[in-house]
Amino acid sequence: MDMRPKAQQNVTPAFNGHEYIRSLRQAVDPGLLHQKNTLAGWISLIADDRGLGPKEVAGVTGIDRELAAAILGGTVMAVPLSVLDGALRKLENRAR
Numbered sequence: 001m002d003m004r005p006k007a008q009q010n011v012t013p014a015f016n017g018h019e020y021i022r023s024l025r026q027a028v029d030p031g032l033l034h035q036k037n038t039l040a041g042w043i044s045l046i047a048d049d050r051g052l053g054p055k056e057v058a059g060v061t062g063i064d065r066e067l068a069a070a071i072l073g074g075t076v077m078a079v080p081l082s083v084l085d086g087a088l089r090k091l092e093n094r095a096r
Helices: 017-026 030-049 054-062 065-073 081-091
Strands: none
Touching: 017 030, 030 054, 030 065, 030 081, 054 081, 065 081
């Protein structure tokens, strides 16, 4: 019997495992990667214009802080397009 205390996790996933696997399958599509980079570029531009860092972008968009840092850093290959689109829409105050 395992007597170790169970660790509590305070993690909110940005997307589930199925979306992550699907995004990796689509990663070889250069058109999709271009779209993701374009959306991430706009998110970074708006964040820079407003003086927002990853913590503030995460708060405004409702995504995880590490994911916001990855997006601002341009690491978007495994990020679903819907997450990037939703984040940009929230930064622009547009409805889904």
